[in-house]
Structures are given as structure tokens and as C-alpha cells.
Amino acid sequence: xxxxxxxxxxxxxxxxxxxxxxxxxxxxxxxxxxxxxxxxxxxxxxxxxxxxxxxxxxxxxxxxxxxxxxxxxxxxxxxxxxxxxxxxxxxxxxxxxxxxxxxxxxxxxxxxxxxxxxxxxxxxxxxxxxxxxxxxxxxxxxxxxxxxxxxxxxxxxxxxxxxxxxxxxxxxxxxxxxxxxxxxxxxxxxxxxxxxxxxxxxxxxxxxxxxxxxxxx
Numbered sequence: 001x002x003x004x005x006x007x008x009x010x011x012x013x014x015x016x017x018x019x020x021x022x023x024x025x026x027x028x029x030x031x032x033x034x035x036x037x038x039x040x041x042x043x044x045x046x047x048x049x050x051x052x053x054x055x056x057x058x059x060x061x062x063x064x065x066x067x068x069x070x071x072x073x074x075x076x077x078x079x080x081x082x083x084x085x086x087x088x089x090x091x092x093x094x095x096x097x098x099x100x101x102x103x104x105x106x107x108x109x110x111x112x113x114x115x116x117x118x119x120x121x122x123x124x125x126x127x128x129x130x131x132x133x134x135x136x137x138x139x140x141x142x143x144x145x146x147x148x149x150x151x152x153x154x155x156x157x158x159x160x161x162x163x164x165x166x167x168x169x170x171x172x173x174x175x176x177x178x179x180x181x182x183x184x185x186x187x188x189x190x191x192x193x194x195x196x197x198x199x200x201x202x203x204x205x206x207x208x209x210x211x212x213x214x215x216x217x
Contacts, residue, residue, distance in 0.1 A: 007165065009039030010106040013098065013132065015082070015091060017046050018062050021057040021181050022200040028137050028176040032110055035074060035174055036135070038165070042079040042098075043070065050088040050123070056187065057213050059083045068203040090123040095131035099168075106167050107132035112178075113139075128158055133170045136152045140175040148174060165185045189216035 014029050025043075033041045045062045048054070055062060063080055070076035081097055082089045091109070098107060109132040111119070116136045119125050128134060146154055159170035181199050189196040191214055196205055208214060 003114060004005040008102075008105045010036060010108060010164075011046060011098075011102060012036070012041040012108045012110060012135075013079075013095070014041065014110045015044040015046055015089075015094065017049055017055045017211045018066055020062070020065050020186060020200065020204060020213070022179075022180040022181055022183065022186055022204075023198075024179040026069060026073075026110075026201075028071075028178060029076075029110065031176040032108070032135055032174055034136065036108060036172070038108060039075060041076045041140060042084055043076065044079045044094060046081045046089040047085065048088050050090060053195065054193070056071050057087065061213060061216070062212060065204050068207055069201045080094070088123075092122070092127050092131070095128060099131045104167060106165065108135050108172070109133065110135045112137050117146060117150070120147060126153075129169050132168050133163075133166070135171055136171060137176045137178065138173060139178050150197045187214040191216050 012029065012033055014025065016025060017095055018025065021043075026166065029041050029043070032038070043066050045059065045066060046055075047059060051128060057065070059080075063078060063083065068077045070078065082094055097113045109128065111134060113136055116134070119128075122128075154171055157169065157170045163170045186196050187212070188194075189199070190208060196208075
């Protein structure tokens with residue numbers, strides 16, 4: 001697509017299984033939203049992840065957890081388009097769908113630095129920048145060590161401040177707070193009857209307890 005300048009609101013996109021959602025998802029997304037002055041942050045729960053094991057919680061349960069987690073957060077919203085699409089949830093297909101809905105808005109697709117290092121294994125990965133910007137979230141002190149296949153591509157497309165109004169096409173490395181917490185760790189907390197407080201929103205903890213998610217049989 002043509003990467004023209006626009007003054008339309010910029011939109012952030014964060015995908016994941018969110019099984020369950022936790023502060024390791026939410027805090028970096030908020031910081032990216034603030035650093036890039038994004039109008040929206042769309043959290044997109046994955047239906048069928050192509051590169052990892054299938055979610056424990058159902059699509060409906062994960063969507064509900066997300067809705068509770070972002071309740072009252074201005075600009076945050078749940079986008080469940082992948083849950084209505086059959087087959088593997090490829091990011092490029094999701095970005096194509098978003099680009100059809102927002103043909104001229106700047107789109108910023110968030111990925112963690114670890115996931116970015118494996119980007120060359122993703123389906124049609126070279127098409128991603130035709131559809132959106134890529135925001136690589138990393139710890140402030142984290143060095144940039146990329147496979148050769150990605151290194152030149154990365155440096156060729158690095159963004160500058162002047163690229164802020166482009167609709168797509170640039171890579172934005174941003175330093176964010178990255179908590180040492182994972183969904184697996186949290187599921188283990190519930191399975192072992194340990195508290196998950198301060199790792200995730202209280203409303204999500206209450207729902208998990210209410211539904212008996214991740215608890216041993």
C-alpha cells in the first residue's frame with residue numbers, strides 16, 4: 001500500500017492468547033500508547049495461535065477476562081475479529097482486516113523483542129510493514145541482537161520522529177517496563193492454590209476463581 005502522511009488518529013494493536021491477561025500485557029501497551037500518542041489500543045485475543053500451544057481458557061472466557069481487565073481504561077478496547085475467523089490466527093491476515101477497516105489511519109502493531117527475533121518464521125512476514133508500523137517493545141538496557149535475515153531489514157526500516165504520521169512501513173523500537181511474569185506462571189499459581197495478586201487485575205482474579213479456571217480438577 002502507499003505509505004502517505006495522514007492526520008487521522010493512530011491505532012495500536014496488541015495480539016495474544018491472553019490466557020490469562022496480566023500486567024505484563026497491559027503496562028507495556030499503556031506505555032506505547034503514551035509514547036506514540038495513540039488514540040486507541042486494540043487488544044486482539046488469538047483464536048488459534050500458529051506458533052504455540054492452544055489456550056486453556058475458551059475464547060469467550062479470554063474475551064471476558066480482557067473486558068474486565070481494561071474496564072475504565074480510556075482508549076483501550078477488545079477487538080475479537082480473530083475469534084470469528086477459522087484457521088490459524090496469522091497476524092498478516094488480522095492486519096489486512098484492520099487495514100480494510102481503517103484504510104488511512106496509522107496502525108502500530110506491538111510485538112515483544114523476543115517475538116520480533118523470530119519474526120522471519122511468521123507467515124508472510126515481509127508484508128507486515130505494507131500494512132502497519134511495527135513497535136518492538138524492549139527493556140531499556142536490552143541489547144539489539146537479531147538474526148542476519150532480520151538485521152538489514154530492521155535497520156532499513158527504522159523510524160524517525162518525522163515518520164509519526166505515516167500510515168505504515170516503519171519499525172519503532174521503544175523501551176517499556178517489562179514485568180517478569182507469564183501466563184504460564186499465573187496458571188500455575190491457580191493450579192497450586194497460590195495468590196496471583198499484583199500480577200493481574202483483581203477483577204480478572206475474581207472471574208477466574210468464580211469460573212474455576214486453571215484450578216485443579
